[in-house]
Amino acid sequence: MRSRPAARVLVATVACGLLIGAAGCTSSEPEPTRATLSSASADTVTVAAGSDAAERSLRASRALFRSAPGAVVAPAGDADAVAAASGVAERSHVPVLLAGEGGGKAVARELDRLGAGWYQAEGDVSVDTDATEQDAPDGGDAPEAGRASRPTTVVVADASADAAVVATAKAAGAHVVRMPDGVTDPAAAPDVVTALHDGAGGPTLLVGSAFAALPDPEWTVRAAESGFQLRNGGQRPFDGHRYVALYGAPGAPALGVLGEQGPEATVRRAEAVAKPYRAKSDELVTPAMEVIATVAAGDAGADGDYSTELPVSTLEPYVDAAHDADMPVIIDLQPGRSDFLSQAKKYESLLKKPGVWLALDPEWRLTKDQVPLKQIGSVSASEVNEVSSWLAALVRKEGLPPKALVLHQFRLSMIQDRDALETHPELDMLVHVDGQGSQPDKQATWKALHAGAPKGLHWGWKNFYDEDTPMLTPSQTMSEVTPTPSLITYQ
Structure with a gap:
């Protein structure tokens, strides 16, 4: 482009x-x-x-x-x-x-x-x-x-x-x-x-x-x-659009349903999962993928950062299949002891494509003395701002349409000083509330994160097939989660 x-x-x-x-x-x-x-x-x-x-x-x-x-x-x-x-x-x-x-x-x-x-x-x-x-x-x-x-x-x-x-x-x-x-x-x-x-x-x-x-x-x-438009028209990710996405890592079923099948089968499954939402939504519904690109690891690895960076070649078949099906792909980062910007730059070639967006998962952003699954990580607003500034500059430099920047969160402490989060016209920012467990607990988290949140944020919700008790149906997700989420993922 x-x-x-x-x-x-x-x-x-x-x-x-x-x-x-x-x-x-x-x-x-x-x-x-x-x-x-x-x-x-x-x-x-x-x-x-x-x-x-x-x-x-x-x-x-x-x-x-x-x-x-x-x-x-x-x-x-x-x-x-x-x-x-x-x-x-x-x-x-x-x-x-x-x-x-x-x-x-x-x-x-x-x-x-x-x-x-x-x-x-x-x-x-x-x-x-x-x-x-x-x-x-x-x-x-x-x-x-x-x-x-x-x-x-x-x-x-x-x-x-x-x-x-x-x-x-x-x-x-x-x-x-x-x-x-x-x-x-x-x-x-x-x-x-x-x-x-x-x-x-x-x-x-x-x-x-x-x-x-x-x-x-x-x-x-x-x-x-540039002429690029999303499946249902326009370029703004969350203006008039709602997404239903499959989440996971290629070839790793334990990390989410996306990893249970190959790229083309993932496209078909995403279409099937999104279909019931269309009759319930006042906005156009598009299937999507959220692909984990860097996976938080239990051991330090050769580079000592407790994060396994999947090669671009492993992600490309999913990006290409999604592109052919006219659905967006969200590249998800779990950086361990690394930082979000360093990892985001590893996937610049994918992020240069229209319809490829970025997600940051602060649960897995650890300090030098923390280990995945033993502590819940966090990120400062200043580090998020470094990523958003870099991504906005990439959009402008490459002549790209707007991108979504997704921030995963299920505790207030996971994004520090969130009032200091910077906005950019090139980006739509969404907070993805991805806690699991009982519905009363999930609703309480949803409400707590909304309280005092900066203006202009969009919101996402995650349904867990195995961990939620019970998992909401599409009808319940649309009627019981308010405001209605712009991004709904399945893990």
């Missing part, structure tokens, strides 16, 4: 050198009679996320048009006027500019930047400009292309709130795609990911106040351009 060059993110200002004729800039070119598209470079990601629709309309005009012979102006609060202006602008291939509460001064500045000689007003709006108020020509010439090899892809969070921007985008010949209701991350919207993939090589404009909280718009767009 190839990485793309770094892009500039334009949020609040536009440099004079980027858009000829911008306010405060000069140009020796004659007044245009035909609109020209923005000369923004192909890798530009522009965000118009202000809370004011008028401001967003002006940002869209600046992002999409280098110049225009005219524009259509309407008051931001008049839906009928905005609708009328939108129709005129689309036919005339010019932008729609909305006047907000501050009046028409900002609109006048944008008309000057565009080099517009005229404007058509819809509704009660006044603009102090040298441009002439007149009716727009019906069916103007299409704008001349800018430098980008492909048209701009415009992602709109709320098409009704930004009807003016939609019209401006259509007037510019841009491709418009709308976000689903209630979704604020483009990576979680299948149609948006598809549109950004199809538009790779052209500029991108994200429009809507919902995008104000998007941590890294540039990376989000670049990841979507």
Whole structure:
């Protein structure tokens, strides 16, 4: 998977050198009679996320048009006027500019930047400009292309709130795609990911106040351009998705059910275990594998770390079988006296693949005087942060879609200073509550770990075939474990 060059993110200002004729800039070119598209470079990601629709309309005009012979102006609060202006602008291939509460001064500045000689007003709006108020020509010439090899892809969070921007985008010949209701991350919207993939090589404009909280718009767009999507669509591991996974180590039945059969049979078994959940889930259910890559050992071994690192070649058949079946694989680490980052780096070649995620099991993270099964290990938030920073950087470097980082835990002491856990836009972090035993004890652990947990965490639950008394059925898992887990594993 190839990485793309770094892009500039334009949020609040536009440099004079980027858009000829911008306010405060000069140009020796004659007044245009035909609109020209923005000369923004192909890798530009522009965000118009202000809370004011008028401001967003002006940002869209600046992002999409280098110049225009005219524009259509309407008051931001008049839906009928905005609708009328939108129709005129689309036919005339010019932008729609909305006047907000501050009046028409900002609109006048944008008309000057565009080099517009005229404007058509819809509704009660006044603009102090040298441009002439007149009716727009019906069916103007299409704008001349800018430098980008492909048209701009415009992602709109709320098409009704930004009807003016939609019209401006259509007037510019841009491709418009709308976000689903209630979704604020483009990576979680299948149609948006598809549109950004199809538009790779052209500029991108994200429009809507919902995008104000998007941590890294540039990376989000670049990841979507890869085109990778999870089985049920989108790229965000735990946004609209639920997983049912088999857990274990290859060739080791005692460590979990995954080791009871080979890769292809594991795929079939995972599909069968996940199937009953689909009728009970309000989110799409996908089978998965959690493969133990480093196994905590009872003896020190040649390297003295009480952990057996399986070779990549042993894991590859499971990763390949899961990839062919369109299901994710979680690589699980039990480091013994080693550390999580050192072990994670041993499996970098697998983690470079989309759909291969990482799990840390602090139960088996031991100090220099501890031994597996005699003490329960723990990890500091700072060590987890080292791993998450490394994994996030790998995602960014390789141009990968978001990954999941799973943290196993059944005691509060297993993750120290968890309030200090760092988040990254490239990762979805999940706490996997994997205690075994009676259901009252498991429920008590589940509730204790939720109390005071950092915001933004996702949650997982483990069902043990032999150790739980009794093991929950799929129906019970979905109804009795609240909040409903995003990842359910079987061991």
